[in-house]
Amino acid sequence: MVTIKNILKAYGVHPYRIEQVSQRLYKVSDGHHVYALKHSRLTENTVAAWEHVYHQAYALQLSTILPVYLTRQSHLYVTAEDSYYYLTPWIPDHQPSYEQVIRDACEAIGEVHARTRRVISIDTASIISHFSDYQRKNAESYHALLKYVDRFERNRYMSPFELQVCTHFHVLVKVFAELDHHIGRFIDELESEHEWYGSLCHGHLALSHFRHHRQTYLLNWEQAAYDHPVVDLSRLLHSLTRHYDQQPTQLSDLFSAYNRYNPLKTSERHLLTIYLLDPSHYIALIDQYITNHNQQTMIKWTQLLEAAFRRIKLGLEWAELAEFTDDSSKSADESET
Structure with a gap:
């Protein structure tokens, strides 16, 4: 059984609070920062294209693309039980009109x-x-x-x-x-x-x-x-x-x-x-x-x-x-x- 805490350990994040926002999204706080942990729908066939997005974002400095955190082993995601998880900053949505x-x-x-x-x-x-x-x-x-x-x-x-x-x-x-x-x-x-x-x-x-x-x-x-x-x-x-x-x-x-x-x-x-x-x-x-x-x-x-x-x-x-x-x-x- 996959536990969210075990996945967060790969990022060096020690959660103070974990809130499940939806079936595949978790809001995580370590007392200092707030993160979004996504249980993705990525597969072995699609993960390479997804990784390419972030290589492009870094190379071209595309700040519009919300960045993902690297694990302690410098990976863009964590795999667990054939699922792919990734971590991003939690962005509060302050919508204008x-x-x-x-x-x-x-x-x-x-x-x-x-x-x-x-x-x-x-x-x-x-x-x-x-x-x-x-x-x-x-x-x-x-x-x-x-x-x-x-x-x-x-x-x-x-x-x-x-x-x-x-x-x-x-x-x-x-x-x-x-x-x-x-x-x-x-x-x-x-x-x-x-x-x-x-x-x-x-x-x-x-x-x-x-x-x-x-x-x-x-x-x-x-x-x-x-x-x-x-x-x-x-x-x-x-x-x-x-x-x-x-x-x-x-x-x-x-x-x-x-x-x-x-x-x-x-x-x-x-x-x-x-x-x-x-x-x-x-x-x-x-x-x-x-x-x-x-x-x-x-x-x-x-x-x-x-x-x-x-x-x-x-x-x-x-x-x-x-x-x-x-x-x-x-x-x-x-x-x-």
Whole structure:
């Protein structure tokens, strides 16, 4: 049986008080300092990438990445019963306003992306083929949605979930049109580019992984990997829709905060728009409802669908707001008139 005290001994920490904050997090005090001990989800296959984060943070002096303490044997973690534990400073979260929290978060991840940004070789033809396939799948999803709406409207009494889908439909029509437009523009841009950028990405961005105390810290890098930075940014923006609808002016401010540190090219803005507009989760929920609607209560189904719709709506608002130097900010409908 693993004991927290035995793990702390590896760091030379003699705890005065140990408080279990969550299933995997402990707040530890030795009477002089306060620490956070994390029982991580790291595995033998992921621990090397996690260690690389802290080597990068040290080499590039990335103060945004919350540091981890070294053990007395100069290791970044302790292993016990096939689990990985690591120790960090305990950062009290003195949050400013909600708007300031989000701006600080966008600036923080923008700085990490910018300072770890590097050119990577890509197979342009393979990427174009991938997005062309995605474009075709979206067309299939749109036709499936049309059939679902027709099926629901034929019901004499629609369930709340079915009514919700029909109510959302006019917005989804715009989403699919915008998505098709931006995939086409992204492919056009990519055909003339020869460089692709990757950055150190957090992999699980949400406001709960930021701490604000004199500066902004970003913690829990257990899913970190090198990827395109818009993947990280889209996850953060999607996470914001869980509790609040972001107004267009807020979206503009958030992107400006990020862009000050890591300006995105036109192709990258199209790519971000594609990620934000992705309707696959929304369509998958309808598929699941059709297949086994008894899997969840009706209240739960409607909550899940509304959360998926809020994500898509954010993407549509961003598409209408974003500026593209190729003059492609007009919607697909406008370009056809």
